[in-house]
Amino acid sequence: MTKKPAYLLTTDAALAQFNTSPDGLKGNQVAVRQEKFGPNSIAVGHREQWWRKYLRQFKDLMIVLLVASALLAWYLQDARTAIILVVLVSFNTLIGFFQEYRAEKTMQALEKLVTPLAQVYRDGKLEQIPSRELVPGDIVRLVEGDSVPADVRIIDELAFSTNDFALTGESDPTRKFTHVISKAVPLNNRHNLAFMGTTVATGEAKGLVVATAGDTELGRIASLSQATVQEMSPLQRELRHIATRVTYGVVILCLILLFVAMQADMALKDAFLFAVGFASSLVPQGLPAEINTSLAQAAGKLARAKALVKKLSAVETLGATHIICTDKTGTLTKNEMTVQQLYVADTVYEVTGTGYEWNGEIRAKGRPLALKQTNAFAEFFAAGALASNAKVLPPDDTHRSWYCLGDPTEGALITLARKARVDIESWQAKLPEICELTFDSARKRMTSVRQFNATTAVAYTKGAPENVLERCTHIWDGRRVQKLTDAQRRQIIAKHTEWAQDAMRNLAYARREMPLSLAKEGTIEQLETDLTFMGMVSMSDPLRDDVPAAIAAAQQAHIKINIVTGDFALTAEAIARKAGLDQVGEMTVVTGEQLDAMSDKAVLKRVLAGSTIFSRVDPEDKMRIVTLVKQAGLVVAVTGDGINDAPALKRADIGVAMGVTGTDVAKQSSEIILLDDSFNTLVRAVQYGRTIFANIKKSTLSCFTSNFAELVVNILSLIVMSLLGIPLAIGVIQILAIDLLAELFPIAALGWDKAEGETMKEAPRDPKEHIMNWRNITDLAWCGLLIGGAAFVNYLLFFGRQGVDAQTVDTTSLLYFQATTLTYVTIVVCQLANIIQRRSVRGVFTKYQLHNWHFWAAVAFSMACVLTIVYNPVVASYFKSGQLGLIDWAFAIGAAVLFLAVREAQRLLQHKRSLA
Numbered sequence: 001m002t003k004k005p006a007y008l009l010t011t012d013a014a015l016a017q018f019n020t021s022p023d024g025l026k027g028n029q030v031a032v033r034q035e036k037f038g039p040n041s042i043a044v045g046h047r048e049q050w051w052r053k054y055l056r057q058f059k060d061l062m063i064v065l066l067v068a069s070a071l072l073a074w075y076l077q078d079a080r081t082a083i084i085l086v087v088l089v090s091f092n093t094l095i096g097f098f099q100e101y102r103a104e105k106t107m108q109a110l111e112k113l114v115t116p117l118a119q120v121y122r123d124g125k126l127e128q129i130p131s132r133e134l135v136p137g138d139i140v141r142l143v144e145g146d147s148v149p150a151d152v153r154i155i156d157e158l159a160f161s162t163n164d165f166a167l168t169g170e171s172d173p174t175r176k177f178t179h180v181i182s183k184a185v186p187l188n189n190r191h192n193l194a195f196m197g198t199t200v201a202t203g204e205a206k207g208l209v210v211a212t213a214g215d216t217e218l219g220r221i222a223s224l225s226q227a228t229v230q231e232m233s234p235l236q237r238e239l240r241h242i243a244t245r246v247t248y249g250v251v252i253l254c255l256i257l258l259f260v261a262m263q264a265d266m267a268l269k270d271a272f273l274f275a276v277g278f279a280s281s282l283v284p285q286g287l288p289a290e291i292n293t294s295l296a297q298a299a300g301k302l303a304r305a306k307a308l309v310k311k312l313s314a315v316e317t318l319g320a321t322h323i324i325c326t327d328k329t330g331t332l333t334k335n336e337m338t339v340q341q342l343y344v345a346d347t348v349y350e351v352t353g354t355g356y357e358w359n360g361e362i363r364a365k366g367r368p369l370a371l372k373q374t375n376a377f378a379e380f381f382a383a384g385a386l387a388s389n390a391k392v393l394p395p396d397d398t399h400r401s402w403y404c405l406g407d408p409t410e411g412a413l414i415t416l417a418r419k420a421r422v423d424i425e426s427w428q429a430k431l432p433e434i435c436e437l438t439f440d441s442a443r444k445r446m447t448s449v450r451q452f453n454a455t456t457a458v459a460y461t462k463g464a465p466e467n468v469l470e471r472c473t474h475i476w477d478g479r480r481v482q483k484l485t486d487a488q489r490r491q492i493i494a495k496h497t498e499w500a501q502d503a504m505r506n507l508a509y510a511r512r513e514m515p516l517s518l519a520k521e522g523t524i525e526q527l528e529t530d531l532t533f534m535g536m537v538s539m540s541d542p543l544r545d546d547v548p549a550a551i552a553a554a555q556q557a558h559i560k561i562n563i564v565t566g567d568f569a570l571t572a573e574a575i576a577r578k579a580g581l582d583q584v585g586e587m588t589v590v591t592g593e594q595l596d597a598m599s600d601k602a603v604l605k606r607v608l609a610g611s612t613i614f615s616r617v618d619p620e621d622k623m624r625i626v627t628l629v630k631q632a633g634l635v636v637a638v639t640g641d642g643i644n645d646a647p648a649l650k651r652a653d654i655g656v657a658m659g660v661t662g663t664d665v666a667k668q669s670s671e672i673i674l675l676d677d678s679f680n681t682l683v684r685a686v687q688y689g690r691t692i693f694a695n696i697k698k699s700t701l702s703c704f705t706s707n708f709a710e711l712v713v714n715i716l717s718l719i720v721m722s723l724l725g726i727p728l729a730i731g732v733i734q735i736l737a738i739d740l741l742a743e744l745f746p747i748a749a750l751g752w753d754k755a756e757g758e759t760m761k762e763a764p765r766d767p768k769e770h771i772m773n774w775r776n777i778t779d780l781a782w783c784g785l786l787i788g789g790a791a792f793v794n795y796l797l798f799f800g801r802q803g804v805d806a807q808t809v810d811t812t813s814l815l816y817f818q819a820t821t822l823t824y825v826t827i828v829v830c831q832l833a834n835i836i837q838r839r840s841v842r843g844v845f846t847k848y849q850l851h852n853w854h855f856w857a858a859v860a861f862s863m864a865c866v867l868t869i870v871y872n873p874v875v876a877s878y879f880k881s882g883q884l885g886l887i888d889w890a891f892a893i894g895a896a897v898l899f900l901a902v903r904e905a906q907r908l909l910q911h912k913r914s915l916a
């Protein structure tokens with residue numbers, strides 16, 4: 001008999017079909033099912049086979065031209081040229097392939113760091129496990145912000161809805177229920193199922209896992225929403241764009257040149273090779289792949305520093321961050337809440353103990369309260385616990401002490417109730433929950449409505465003191481309920497203010513009795529009204545130790561920091577002061593209300609000034625702030641953890657989600673996940689982004705310099721050849737030996753360069769500014785002219801030294817080979833000098849040059865390659881090189897020294913001008 005789909009079964013029948021119960025599976029059942037169904041994970045898309053990846057390297061037009069040249073050379077029986085071309089092409093394509101392969105492997109390894117977790121009931125206990133360990137029959141708990149870990153039949157729910165857009169294209173949240181559906185319906189109408197890969201929009205639910213991994217609806221279409229994306233960075237796009245445009249232009253130019261060269265009586269092969277040489281002197285081969293590797297390498301390093309990059313392009317953008325809008329709780333602070341004081345019935349009590357352990361007590365004026373006294377306030381303590389969903393659990397294999405599953409604020413309230421020796425379970429049993437009005441950061445309250453008896457219900461509300469108080473009409477003084485007077489209101493607010501100034505986070509409790517019918521049908525507005533104020537708790541949430549240093553570092557780097565928090569202004573201000581935000585600029589506090597009244601221009605002014613604390617804001621405000629900064633054309637990084645932060649995270653240039661406390665939705669909407677939720681990690685990531693960008697800039701400009709130099713030599717050769725009949729100064733194989741061999745390793749090794757002191761003291765770069773701007777292009781042209789000119793002069797001087805007429809030299813003679821080899825060597829030596837001087841803003845003579853042994857090893861390796869090409873007879877015969885004497889080397893090195901002298905003089909002049 002075929003099994004009926006779970007959505008056509010009642011909840012009981014579905015549970016029976018999967019041989020499970022609302023308490024979850026038993027340990028032995030889990031093991032058997034894991035064996036049978038395997039892990040609950042879907043392979044990310046279709047992985048390309050390695051040989052396809054390798055063949056893809058041949059899609060590059062330059063490579064196609066080189067292969068065509070090799071074939072032509074072979075056809076014309078010039079085996080040496082053909083072989084050397086094949087070797088160079090293979091070498092280059094292999095390097096491209098390995099770079100791409102490594103970048104992909106790094107990103108795959110990073111993907112594994114985001115382990116999606118699921119809350120599951122097993123043996124009656126709620127646990128948190130990696131989602132991949134789920135099996136059919138498991139009972140999971142789903143709450144707002146979660147990503148649904150498998151296909152799930154809803155068996156219990158409270159205001160539960162999911163975002164099914166990824167699967168059904170439905171853009172509004174879909175309400176999900178427990179009731180049975182009587183006939184087969186399409187996917188988007190199966191309203192008692194929640195699907196893997198979708199996210200929980202509101203409420204909470206308990207669900208039965210009916211399908212895992214490849215058996216889920218998502219598995220069938222096999223895509224993974226948490227997959228990291230390997231998107232091209234703006235710079236990569238720019239370079240690819242330049243490369244493609246240059247290549248097309250070059251192809252046309254080559255055809256013309258081919259025609260001209262043949263007219264000038266060049267052999268077809270030589271003309272073709274010259275055209276290819278011309279082309280390759282213009283195209284920066286391998287640069288996009290190199291940048292890809294640099295970015296992937298950076299992503300790997302960042303992950304080790306606890307910042308997980310989901311999009312490679314984010315690494316590049318990170319470095320341009322102008323503004324950070326950070327939240328407070330959990331990012332600047334540890335999110336380790338401990339209630340330290342209470343205010344009940346006009347009296348302040350202290351609470352001892354730290355963390356989630358119960359070994360503390362309630363004290364009045366330093367003396368512990370007797371059990372009788374705490375019992376008098378039992379309902380107060382219970383109220384906090386009853387209006388909380390978190391679980392406080394004892395130490396286990398992975399936790400050394402008591403720990404909290406869920407919201408730490410709620411964990412602190414439960415711990416407080418335990419310290420007061422309140423039996424929470426018996427309160428839960430006595431007052432079963434009818435519904436919960438979930439917390440949202442706009443209302444800043446949450447309420448648990450519970451059945452008291454057959455006709456009455458009682459609701460417990462907790463939330464931000466002002467937001468609770470505005471709903472209160474009465475106050476409980478420990479014995480009686482009285483009307484809340486204005487004087488009492490002022491007193492409560494005064495206490496709230498006093499505590500907040502001490503960086504404490506405060507929460508008020510209230511209660512209300514109501515008819516059962518209202519409790520069942522009333523709206524939030526109707527239920528959270530006419531409340532009775534019960535008291536207030538004050539909890540500490542210590543500042544993270546490394547935050548002050550991080551704030552100072554960010555400030556030094558001209559990055560403006562603003563705090564955008566849901567918390568009370570004074571609490572946020574006190575924390576900001578502790579963090580040292582007032583040391584780096586004038587601190588301003590803007591409350592949510594003030595923000596509403598401010599014009600866009602005024603808000604932007606505040607954000608750009610930095611050190612502004614936006615307090616008591618809701619997610620819409622956060623979105624407004626981000627949008628304004630983006631419109632101003634600046635790069636903004638925004639942190640967030642909740643489902644409501646998702647739009648702002650998406651809108652920001654760099655959305656930064658909290659890895660530990662963040663919801664799945666926030667993580668999915670971000671480019672970066674902070675694995676330790678720490679602000680310091682974010683600042684370090686920005687610093688690293690800058691370094692990586694500086695290195696990529698060095699690589700790019702270095703690479704183009706030799707291209708320009710080769711171009712200059714080629715053009716000079718062509719002019720001199722047509723006017724005076726002097727043969728070409730450099731052969732195509734030699735040009736390729738510069739681009740594909742000599743400069744490759746030192747340029748790649750620039751990726752290991754550390755940040756230069758200046759990098760973190762400069763203002764962030766303008767994100768709209770391109771590396772290939774006019775200033776840099778003219779600088780490149782100038783360097784190209786210097787190097788190319790020097791190489792060409794060396795070529796001509798060589799004939800002079802030998803007393804040979806360059807116009808009549810035999811192009812198959814050793815002398816000609818030596819002359820072209822000198823052109824080649826001059827360009828290589830000058831190019832190495834160029835790379836060295838581009839490494840540091842302080843030029844050549846700085847200690848910075850000594851670090852990064854990879855670089856110097858690469859330079860040594862390059863020189864070894866050059867010496868092999870010049871002096872190894874076998875290799876030399878392939879490259880058509882002739883051995884050089886000491887005097888020739890003196891000319892080559894002399895050119896490099898001259899080049900460096902000009903560059904240093906230029907740099908000093910510029911420095912002087914900037915000081916003037």
Ligand code: ATP
Pocket residue numbers: 327328329330407409410439440441444445446462463464465505506507564565566567568
């Ligand atoms: P940040 O935005 O910096 O992370 P936050 O956590 O204080 O700060 P919200 O989560 O929006 O921001 O909380 C706003 C206010 O709502 C808090 O100051 C607190 O008074 C109250 N609050 C926070 N969590 C709860 C909760 N679980 N139940 C009821 N009230 C809460």
